Amino acid sequence: MVGNLEYFKVFYYTARLGSVTGAASELSISQPAVSQSLKALERSLGVALFQRAPKGVRLTGEGQLLYSYVAKGYEEIERGVEKVKQMLNLELGEVHIGASDMTLRFYLLPFLEEFHERYPGIKVIVANAPTPETLKLLRAGEIDFGVVSTPFDQGADICAEPVREIEDVFVAGRRFISYKNKMLDLQELEKLPLIYLEGSTSTRTYMDAYLAENNVAVQPEFELSTSDMIVQFALRNLGIGCVVRDFAMEAVESGRLFELRFNKMIPKRQFCVVTSRKAPLGVAAGKLLEIMRNQNRRTRDDS
Template sequence: MQIQQLAYFVAVARTRHFTQAAEDCGVSQPSLSKQIRVLENSLGTALFERERGDVRLTPAGEALLPHAQEILIEVDEGLRAVREVAGLQRGRVRVGATPSMWDGLMADALIAFREAYPGIELEVTEGGSRTLTRALGRGDLDLALVIVPLRSDDPDLVARPLLRERLVVASPASASTTASPASASSTASPVSGPGLGDGPLAVRDLENVPLVMFREGYDLRDTTMNACLDAGFEPTVAIEGGEMNAVLRFVEAGLGHAVVPSMVLASRPSLRATPIGEPELTRTIALAHRRTQALPLASRTFRDVLVDHLRGLAADALGVDVDLVD
């Protein structure tokens, strides 16, 4: 039994005329009649009584008709659903990103995608890179913006670098702007003590500067700790354990300074950024997904919109210091 045979059967049942049904279906009358006979043979019973031009359903035909109509409706709805997905009228994108990305570039990218494809459902997840890579590995996410190199042993994950961002020292806008040389006093001081100037500073200038530190497992915490240790000192931790928003609020409250991505300060007028120049601290943001799982069309389209969005943004327009990775 084929779908086309059921469509011919329903057409004849509706018109009660083989020639009219053939015209409605766009086929020749002999072809339609042949397919009806094939259907009857496969069922082992006649579906129509044909007498002197009068076409009537047999009891078997009467029994089959509602099921055939329902099957054709389901097929039509299925094809429509596929066309809608293929045309990006429906679908879902499950995307994750680090908190700083949601605060920075992702919101604008989501707005651009939503305006272009209002029928696509967006499911977002916020978390650290390790959390997001685990979610990708479980199949809970289609895409994730993470920090590379990936801290995952899963060979199924692949990451495409998109953005290289410089890290800066965040301080209250009202803090002292007197530059703190590397030979500054070794006594720990409050924020208003050893000031951080507007010009680039060396990592060693952070010695004895009270720092607000991210929680364990946070990429920025590891970057800050390793940079300080490489410069020959252990950082002075004023407070620790927060996520991005909490860390920035602690800095705004004057509890210390923090090493953060430059983009998160673009909308924080109460904070100022001091560049780090010796050595320059950066992080690379990549778009990760599973290698062996084909991305749905909606997710591929979101990926393309995101990449185009990032390429269309100049660093000076963002008010941050970033480079796009080719």
């Protein structure tokens, strides 16, 4: 049994300072309280730890051995306390974020740049994953928060905060120029070679559900892993790409691609910041979210 840890604290400071008076001053207790604690520790160990010296006290052989271990423990504690203070002051720490290529590129990246400039001692670790995987990481406690796109299964354990609208579009190149500026029915998509995202991304899930609601059944010509690659395939006239508008914006503005127009608008979706209702945020993660929320408020006020 270690016994009363307070005795070891008194022992540590007395040994380090070589003085009962110094230990009492350091610990803000009386000299008799220091002497009583040392005597109690010596009784519990059955050995003398100090002997009187011309000025103060000095360790016995047994005291020196004990001090070599106790000092390591208390110095580690002091270092730990200092590290915690540094974390509270945002001088060091880590933030773990989950984000897809889309949410990282078209929402999160400017905030990470600002945060890194203001707090260079904080390490930011991004788990690059689609929305379903990001939610799994959040529920498992492996990330502090995530940035995802709707639709997704929120659940009572997840808090979702919408931060930006996004819009899904169909884009095409010169091979399909006859469709430019035409008002199309969604059923027309059944006849066209489509380029879709593969897998269970929120974008693919959303478009599949939306077209099914409108009795449109499509069989994509290509299923790709990234929206950037969908744009590249569309630029090479391999089909009509289904992407979030941001990915195709540059190609559309330059005239290399155009957006198909439909007589029924595809409803907009949202980027959302998701946090766990079960796990508290760390100081660094909280500060990054504060920066993001402040910017969102300024954007809303400007608009």
